Amino acid sequence: MSLAMRTFSSFIFDLDGVLYLGSTPIRGAAEALCELGRRNCRIFFLTNNATKTRGQYRKKLAAMGIDAKKKHIYTSAYGTAKYLVQEKIRKVFVVGEAGLKREIRGAGVRICTGEEADAVVVGLDRKFDYKKLAHAASAIRNGALFIATNTDATLPLENGFAPGAGAMVEAAATASGKRPEVIIGKPQTFLIEDILDENDFQKREVAFVGDRLDTDMLASNKLGIFSFCVLTGSTDKHSASRARGLYKPGKIIKSVEEVLKYAKEATD
């Protein structure tokens, strides 16, 4: 079936670069999501960012006029907490911010100093310092499982880029001599599979809307889920058109508003 005739009943939206940039909403995003809701499409939110809890994201989206239920928001912090529980890991040393720590503690996992840790979780930490790096590297060297919330090199802001979780992960990998054994965020498929499993989605009814070739498109293509690449974030038209293989978008669209063309019609 050609894309022109294809519609989707469920959408997973990446956040940064798709619905907003930093704290600036993308024009038309709230209206588009509202219209999707009116057509009874199911809407999910997915971000690699591990610095906020799901509750904090709900508030951030609400302030932009987007109504999101907490249970429809998937973050790499939430995914990490879930992974720790699933693997029965009880004590972790965390390089990360308050949101990540709250998700982990909320799942019943203890946050400890490096020495007794069964795992080391490394995410974006804007209070990252040499001491935390030394503790993380030493615990990993002593056998703790090395988990990265994500490996994004940068954090896109309105006026440029700040270092992302990937910079902290590379510092820990270099100092410990080991690569991360588990990565929760995209381009790994853990979080998207989690959405599919928890909500009994068929792959063919769902589309992913993202802005990055090396995370969003790659993860979608690995899973065989249709992907839209918007041009409001990290990727320009030229790069998006030239992408090949698993990096190639299903469809390049200007912005999130255009997904309406591919959503089912209003049912009421």
Added chain:
Amino acid sequence: MSLAMRTFSSFIFDLDGVLYLGSTPIRGAAEALCELGRRNCRIFFLTNNATKTRGQYRKKLAAMGIDAKKKHIYTSAYGTAKYLVQEKIRKVFVVGEAGLKREIRGAGVRICTGEEADAVVVGLDRKFDYKKLAHAASAIRNGALFIATNTDATLPLENGFAPGAGAMVEAAATASGKRPEVIIGKPQTFLIEDILDENDFQKREVAFVGDRLDTDMLASNKLGIFSFCVLTGSTDKHSASRARGLYKPGKIIKSVEEVLKYAKEATD
């Protein structure tokens, strides 16, 4: 000529793992160096560590009974300062400790905030934090030359390892999206060549004494200088024997004391 018949009149010693570990001297090191001096051998000291000035190293060595002239001590901090002067770089942002900053300022180069920097120098900084990382990455992204004092992954201590300059360099490389354009320390040959040039050495009269295959042996072999690998530092006998190609030591010796066998006889 077989090694048994070969003697050297000049020796370059790596410091950490060869003459001491942390602040503990290697047994017999001071005596061996004293004997080399008695035989009128020329002795140089070379370290990738950029946290101390040459004056501070002179004092550290003196406290261990090793008499070193400041002008015979080459560090990656000194090498970096020299490189900046040579390339006429006037303003740098520095991720590094007081010793590095003093060498740079001492050479007449200005240390500035990231925004106006012509170059970013990244070395070991035990007060490294997210803010410094963000400034370094942003300056590199804006076109400043990316210089690493060295890329050692770890700093060997008496009781294990601490993160080395390489961890900071990888964090900056990830966050900026650029690899370092200049690396001063071993396995690059800048510092050793500097010793050869400044002192008019012939390559065949000088031997390098180090403990690491991937820095000391590699740098010596790249230059075609004879190398001794001691087993008092990072490398054990098994790894040293198995090394091949440019990583292969000229001769494996137990400790620095054994170089006396390959030094010229006392001339007095």
